[in-house]
Amino acid sequence: MKPIASLALLVLPALVLTACGGGGGGGADASPSPAQSVTAPVTGQPVATTSSPSLQLTAMPASTTPLPTALAPLAGLTELQVAAAAPAVVAPLVVARSTFEEAFSSRAPGWTVNAYNGATWSAAKSNDAATGTGAQSFTLLGKGTGDATLYRPYLLKQGRVYEVRVKYKLPAGVKATLMLRHDVQPWDSLAQQTVVGTGAWQPLTLKAAFPYADQSGSFRVAHHELNTPILIDDFEMIESRPHLLAQAKGQPVSPLFSGMHVNKLGQHNSWPALGVEVLRLHDTGTTWRLLQPEDAPIDWVNNGSARRLDYYVFNSARFGSELVYTFSGTPTWAASDPTLSGVAGPDGAVSGLKDVEAFRRFVRELGQRYKGRIRYWEVWNEANYNGFWRGGTRQLAEMTAIAAEELKAIDPANKIIAANISWIGQHWLENYLDDGAAQHVDILSYHYYGSADAEVAASFQYNMRSLAERHGLGHLPIWNTEGDSTCTAGAVVCPGLDPQVEHARLNARALLTMAAAGVGNYNYYTMEGRLPEKALLSNEDWVTMTPVGLAYAEVSRWLRGATLQDGWCEAAYCAVLLQGRGWAVWPLRDNVNATLPFVPAAARLLDGQRVTLSGSNRFLLQGPVLFELPGAAAF
Numbered sequence: 001m002k003p004i005a006s007l008a009l010l011v012l013p014a015l016v017l018t019a020c021g022g023g024g025g026g027g028a029d030a031s032p033s034p035a036q037s038v039t040a041p042v043t044g045q046p047v048a049t050t051s052s053p054s055l056q057l058t059a060m061p062a063s064t065t066p067l068p069t070a071l072a073p074l075a076g077l078t079e080l081q082v083a084a085a086a087p088a089v090v091a092p093l094v095v096a097r098s099t100f101e102e103a104f105s106s107r108a109p110g111w112t113v114n115a116y117n118g119a120t121w122s123a124a125k126s127n128d129a130a131t132g133t134g135a136q137s138f139t140l141l142g143k144g145t146g147d148a149t150l151y152r153p154y155l156l157k158q159g160r161v162y163e164v165r166v167k168y169k170l171p172a173g174v175k176a177t178l179m180l181r182h183d184v185q186p187w188d189s190l191a192q193q194t195v196v197g198t199g200a201w202q203p204l205t206l207k208a209a210f211p212y213a214d215q216s217g218s219f220r221v222a223h224h225e226l227n228t229p230i231l232i233d234d235f236e237m238i239e240s241r242p243h244l245l246a247q248a249k250g251q252p253v254s255p256l257f258s259g260m261h262v263n264k265l266g267q268h269n270s271w272p273a274l275g276v277e278v279l280r281l282h283d284t285g286t287t288w289r290l291l292q293p294e295d296a297p298i299d300w301v302n303n304g305s306a307r308r309l310d311y312y313v314f315n316s317a318r319f320g321s322e323l324v325y326t327f328s329g330t331p332t333w334a335a336s337d338p339t340l341s342g343v344a345g346p347d348g349a350v351s352g353l354k355d356v357e358a359f360r361r362f363v364r365e366l367g368q369r370y371k372g373r374i375r376y377w378e379v380w381n382e383a384n385y386n387g388f389w390r391g392g393t394r395q396l397a398e399m400t401a402i403a404a405e406e407l408k409a410i411d412p413a414n415k416i417i418a419a420n421i422s423w424i425g426q427h428w429l430e431n432y433l434d435d436g437a438a439q440h441v442d443i444l445s446y447h448y449y450g451s452a453d454a455e456v457a458a459s460f461q462y463n464m465r466s467l468a469e470r471h472g473l474g475h476l477p478i479w480n481t482e483g484d485s486t487c488t489a490g491a492v493v494c495p496g497l498d499p500q501v502e503h504a505r506l507n508a509r510a511l512l513t514m515a516a517a518g519v520g521n522y523n524y525y526t527m528e529g530r531l532p533e534k535a536l537l538s539n540e541d542w543v544t545m546t547p548v549g550l551a552y553a554e555v556s557r558w559l560r561g562a563t564l565q566d567g568w569c570e571a572a573y574c575a576v577l578l579q580g581r582g583w584a585v586w587p588l589r590d591n592v593n594a595t596l597p598f599v600p601a602a603a604r605l606l607d608g609q610r611v612t613l614s615g616s617n618r619f620l621l622q623g624p625v626l627f628e629l630p631g632a633a634a635f
Contacts, residue, residue, distance in 0.1 A: 070605055071619045073593040080621070082575060082585055084597035086568040089242055092163075096154050096237040100125065100134040108136050111152050114220075118144020130167040130201040130233040137231050140223035149220045150230075153183065154237060156210040156217035159459065159569075162190075163238040164206045164219050169231040170197025175224040179427070180206050183216045188424040190217070190463060193470055194224075194434055201233070207466045209244060211459035244458035245567030245576060247465070248518035252563045254477070256322060257515055258556040259523035260536075261482070265311065267528075268542035271319055274549060275556035279316050280324040280481055280523040282381055284308065287329030289349055292362055295333045300369075313373050324417065324481065324523070325366065326378040327359075327403065328388060334358045336391070343387035352391020353399070360402045367410040377407055378417035378445060378481060383432070384425030393428065397437040404440040420445035420481055423460055426467055433471050443520070444468055444478045450485030454509035455569055455588070457485070461517040477520035484525055484534060485510035499533030504551035505586075505623030508606055509574070511555045512584050512624060516567035516576045524552060551606040551623075558584060558604065558626050561635065573621070581632050586624040594619055600627035 067073075100108050106123045107113065113121055119142060126137040138150040156162060164180055179192030190208035210217065219237065221230060259278030262271070290305035291298050300306045316323055332338045334355070335348025342350035353359055366374075379400045383389040389396065396419050407414040418441040421429045425446070444467075448460050457480070464478045485506045507524070514522050527549075528542075529535025536549030545553065558578065565577040572592060576584045582604075585594060596617045603611045603619070604626040619625070 067613075067616060067619065068609075068611055070609075070622070071603055071611065071613075071625070073618055073620050074591070077620070078572070078590065078592045080572055080587070080592040080594045082573065082583075082594055082596050083568075083570070086243055086246065086566050087570065090240070092238050092240040094236050095239045096152060096235075098136070098152065098232075098235040099132060100129070100136050100233055100235075101132050102134070107150075111136060111150065113138070113148055113150055115146070115148035117146025118142070119146045119148040120144070121148040123150065126229075126231055128169070128231060130169070130231075132233075135169075135231045135233040137229045138221060138223075139229040140226055142226060147222065149222045150232070151181075151218040151220040152235065152237075153216060153218045155214060156182070156212075157214045157239070158210055158212060158456075159241065159244065161207060161209045161240045161242055161244075161462065162217075163240070164191075164235070165203070165238070166219070166235045167201050167203050167233045168195060168221075169199075169201045169233075170195065171228055172197055172199040174228045176230050177222040177224070178204055178206065179220050179222070180208050181218055181220050182210070182212065183218050184212070186424045189427040189430075191466055191470075192427055192430055194430065197230075201231075206470075209459035209462040211456045211463075243566075243568040244462055245455070245513060245516040245569060245574060246564075247458065247462060248516055248564045249566055250564065251518065253515050253559045253561070254520040255561075256521045257519070257559060258511075258552075259324075259481070259521050261523055261526040262528070263526050264528045265315075266308070270537060270542045271315060274527070274536060274545075274553045275560060276319075276321050278324060278376070278521050278523060279312070279321045280326065280378075281309070281312060282324075282326040282328065282378075282482070283526070284312060286312070286325075287344070288327060288334075288359075288362055289329040289331040289345060291366075292331055293333075295331075295358065298365055313370055317373060322376060323374045324376040324378055325370075325374050326381050326420075326481075327363070327399075328381040330391075331358075340390055342390075343385075344381070344389075350386060350388055350390050352389075352395050356395065356398055356402060359399050360406060363403050363406045364410070367407045367414070371411050372413075375411070375413055376415050376417055376443075377403060378420060379403055379437075379441075380419040382422045382425070382447060383419040384421045384428035389419075393432040393437075394435045397432055397435040397440075400432075400437040401440045415442040416440060417443040417445045417479065417481070420447055422446070423448045426463060429467065430471075433473070438471050438473060441473075442476065444473065444476055445481045446478075447482040448480050449483045449525075450506070450510050452486075452506065453588075454485045454506050455513045455574060457510055457513045457519075458517040461514065461519055465518070478518070479521040480514060480519050481521065481523050482525045483510075483522065484530070486534065500547045503533050504547040504606055507548060508551045508555045508624040509586055511552070511559070512576045512586075513574075515559050516564055547607065550608050554604065554606055554608050555584075555624065557635070558582075578626075580629065581635055582626050582628040584624050584626045585621060587621045591620065591622045594621045596627060598627075599630070601630045601632065602628040604628065 122139045124137045126135045129135040174197040177194045179189045182188050191206040256277050258275050260276045263283050286309040329344045329349050330351045332347040335351035336354040337351045338348035340351040344350050381388050404416045468474050527536045538544040563579040565579040567576040599617045
């Protein structure tokens with residue numbers, strides 16, 4: 001095998017790769033054709049950091065008046081006073097409680113059963129109580145073709161955190177799932193835990209932030225076995241409203257925070273000068289099924305996908321980016337069901353494996369070839385979505401153990417990223433960790449594609465952290481390995497805004513939100529853009545940064561090496577304080593005139609400008625602006 005570093009030229013397939021994980025959209029990762037190939041040098045070309053004279057860094061003299069248009073207040077706009085410190089949080093409030101001491105024959109007041117498709121059940125008051133004299137008993141008698149769950153409904157409010165405390169009793173060895181659920185489509189579990197009975201009363205706490213507009217939710221009890229009653233007692237639900245932008249308060253921003261997908265090398269040979277610290281290789285035409293189309297060692301000379309992976313790995317080393325390789329795409333020959341197709345491809349691409357040892361051989365070959373070059377290995381892409389995986393949690397947990405065994409034997413510095421989930425996949429992740437993956441992973445991963453409310457990302461991060469803590473993994477980093485944030489989907493739905501400007505502002509908000517919430521790595525999808533308004537580089541020359549690219553690069557500069565001092569959102573704005581640097585402040589809806597509680601020394605704008613200020617603390621806010629503190633060190 002020829003060492004990668006000695007390659008002089010690589011024939012690189014020029015693919016148009018549009019598949020993405022967020023929500024399962026996009027097309028399959030098609031096999032490259034030799035007719036699509038181009039010859040490309042091993043060396044990449046850095047991307048220019050400025051796109052036009054109007055967007056170059058401008059240092060304003062201290063006495064400049066009036067303020068530049070981007071900051072000058074406008075008559076008629078809402079006036080906003082930014083608080084001098086994070087507002088006090090509201091004290092937690094018990095919003096639902098059941099002691100089960102009331103007189104009832106079947107279900108306690110406020111409790112009901114959701115049964116469908118022929119499921120049968122029984123419920124009664126029990127005198128076997130954790131405290132007092134009463135408890136709720138619930139038994140599943142038959143499932144039919146459906147199921148039945150005991151539940152307590154409650155109207156959940158956006159941005160609030162709900163903590164459920166309950167005691168339960170199950171016969172020894174019997175399992176049940178207790179969950180806090182969103183009861184509107186997509187009916188996702190916000191927090192859940194599969195519990196195992198001991199024959200004695202046991203306590204359980206579930207915590208989750210509610211990310212949606214105010215909607216119905218519930219605490220639910222789901223049986224795993226028939227004719228085995230579960231007892232519930234001392235139930236209470238507590239509502240609080242912590243500052244979700246302060247989850248990483250006092251912590252440095254992760255040095256691997258800013259990441260990227262660059263999927264079209266071959267159409268261009270540019271490399272992003274965007275402050276990219278991590279490059280994720282999913283959707284680069286390098287899946288397992290493409291690298292190993294037959295049950296034989298990878299053909300590193302004649303297989304275009306293998307040459308493509310070499311090209312990515314070798315070039316990234318020149319720019320210092322860490323790499324994430326995502327195992328995904330079952331080869332037809334390895335599939336337990338070769339008829340299964342999905343977003344990942346046809347002919348078994350989403351199938352489980354007929355022999356996991358085939359996966360072991362593939363992992364070992366990649367690990368040996370890229371020792372010291374790829375250090376982050378993600379076990380599967382959006383495994384909760386059947387467009388990528390239908391092999392179940394147990395087998396993927398076994399594959400995770402295999403990946404850990406092989407890769408850490410090759411290089412103890414290798415890190416295993418858990419199979420990632422889409423934003424509605426927490427229940428899948430719970431089961432995957434319970435099935436044995438928990439002891440083999442170094443990082444947890446999910447995907448979040450945001451909307452016009454970019455700050456909702458903080459709720460998903462909170463819920464992932466809560467999940468990690470329930471599984472004894474609270475010490476692990478949590479990454480969002482794929483996403484972007486937008487309120488356009490092929491057509492503008494934000495009236496009056498240029499799509500590029502809108503996307504630049506929203507993604508700047510998303511970057512700040514995720515960093516403040518403690519996300520360890522966020523990989524923007526993609527540098528070339530899922531749609532034209534989402535691209536970081538112009539496809540006219542693959543060098544010129546778009547407004548979105550400029551904003552990504554600029555906010556990455558604000559965050560690199562920073563420590564998070566505090567963060568909060570109020571009704572009309574959000575603020576993230578970077579220790580010793582400044583305050584990033586932005587409006588949540590319309591443009592506002594904002595008065596700061598201090599006089600900043602300078603303002604950094606999303607287009608890369610740094611504007612020196614003198615004596616003013618009232619500014620026009622249209623999107624995130626970093627207001628530098630007087631005496632701030634250069635960064």
